[in-house]
Amino acid sequence: MTGKNHIVIRTMDITQADVECIVNAANNSLLGGGGVDGAIHRAAGPDLLKECRTLHGCKTGEAKITGGYRLKAKYVIHTVGPVYSGAAEDAKLLRSCYWNSLELARAHGIHSIAFPAISTGVYGYPLRAATEITLKAVTDWMKVYPDAGMSVLFACFDDRTADVYHEVWEKLIQGGKR
Incomplete structure (x- = not known):
């Protein structure tokens, strides 16, 4: 599939996203945790953990892919974001999470992805x-x-997060029109 890319911002539970792939904000072990990570593991069921054990973890900024199991999404891309320290490296690592996840999705022929x-x-x-x-x-x-035909959904946990995404998106769009 090729075509235009597009972005959607929505307040929602990422485990309910109607996309081919959801992205898990994982920890380095990939063996589950709290927040989004725990919610994805609970919704996907025990087979996700079983597959994650075979991946031997993931470095910060990198991404790995598994099946989605009991999720609506066929795949889960696991990426490990940086623990914020205020260092310039934090921004590079966070950017890498999104870039590497999109690259992995493209490599697997995925055209719709949801990010937390x-x-x-x-x-x-x-x-x-x-x-x-x-x-x-x-x-x-x-x-x-x-022309990748990538549909990106930002699945925001709450309205406050969605509001910030919308504000930043509008600023980015306005900046691009100058």
Whole structure:
């Protein structure tokens, strides 16, 4: 499938996303945890954990793919965001999470993907700063692959997160029109 890329921002439970692939904001072990990670593992069932054990973890900024099992999504891409420290490396690693997830999706012929707000929960990345990095990374990827036909859903945990995504998106779009 080829065609135009597009972005949707919605307040929702990512485990209910009607997409080919959801992205898990995982920890380095890939063996489950709290927040989005725990919710995805619970919804997918025990076979997800079984497959994750075979992956031998994941480095921060990288991404690995598994089946979706009991999820609506056929696949789960697991990526490990940085624990926020304020260092410049944090932004590079967060950008890599989104870029590498999209590259992995493209390599597997996936055309619809849902992302959570990676690193903005217990990893402490400030929401607005993370959102700016996120939306820039995804739009930059879409500029490299303008006809990939990738549908990106930002599945925001709550309205506050969705509001920040919408504000940053509008600012990014307005900046692109100048």
